[in-house]
Amino acid sequence: MRRPLGKIARRLLSVCLRPVYGGVGCIVVLHRVVPSGERSVLGDNRALEISVEDLRAMLEWMDGACLEPVALDDVRARLSEPSGRKFIAITLDDGYRDNLRCACPLFREFGVPFTVNVATGFVRRTASLWWYFIERILVGRAALRFSWDGAEHAWSWALPHERDAAFNALAALIRKQGPASRDALLLALGESVGLDPLEETRQLIMNWEEVRELSAEPLASIGAHTVGHYSLNRLSEAEARAEILESKEDLEAQIGRPVRHFAYPFGGSSAVNAREFALARACGFETMVTTRIANLFPAHASHPDRLPRLVVSGNYPIRSNLAALESGFVTVRQGRFRRLVTL
Secondary structure, three states: OOOOOOOOHHHHHHHHHHHOOOOEEEEEEEEEOOOOOOOOOOHHHHHEEEHHHHHHHHHHHHHHHOOOEHHHHHHHHHHHHOOOOEEEEEEEEEEHHHHHHHHHHHHHHOOOOOEEEEEEHOOOOOOHHHHHHHHHHOOOEEEEEEEEEOEEEEEEOOOOOHHHHHHHHHHHHHHOHHHHHHHHHHHHHHHHOOOOOHHHHHHEEEHHHHHHHHHOOOOEEEOOOOOOOOOOOHHHHHHHHHHHHHHHHHHHHHHHOOOOOOOOOOOOOOOHHOOOOOOOOOOOOOOEEEEOOOOHHHHHHHHHOOOOOOOOOOOOOOHHHHHHHHHHHHHHHOEEEOOOOOO
């Protein structure tokens, strides 16, 4: 049985790996920044959340680690002509209201640029923030049963790990769906428990007025994140193209400026590949970011349609998590010692 590495061993290994796997820069992905008392009770959703105190610690750590904060607009130029300190660009996905209310003041305090990638279906209240909808269902009961697509689905739980298993099973079922079937599934699920699948969207996601307010912040930029936040490989080519292009055009019409950057929903290797990369390129973005975990190297300048990011999880201490990611330690473990992660 493989034993986990101790803290000292991880730290030493990270120091040794950084010269080879640290790269010339990195892009960090966050989702929510919330007050400590508002963290999710479910591990999968809590992974998407860091506290306000965590964000402050992260920005302080960046300064101590001699990382140079840059806007996403500058990443391609820095890859083409690396110079100076290693750079770091910060992105936040989905369009949560707390990005404006909780995170933006801290970025302003530290003078750090950031990009918020917005799924326009969330802003228009037409797409469900289904992972938080599932949480409300599961936390409020000990069993769930509903009918959908001619089949009965049922789970029960008494312990947190059993509830987590129910969450994972539901999430897997939802991710497999295309646009029409996902909406039908969420509607059937909501009707079975008497809950509205769009309630979490209204509570947690910015409205258009707030998106425009954030766009006016000098340090902020707005990126596209599709319309409905579907797993793009589950869509036809025409559907996937529409998801990408319509989100860009919708955002540009609302904020009155070009949208140069795009983040793939579910951007792992099982969700987006050559077809999705080609579709995003054709929509005219400058950078397109995945959730493949790796640092950036000069050769990534030739692959702006598939830039990796360092995915920060709220389930781990922020400083040690960031140090392990930025050093390349996580890339080595997950990427089988590849330096240039493009696939």
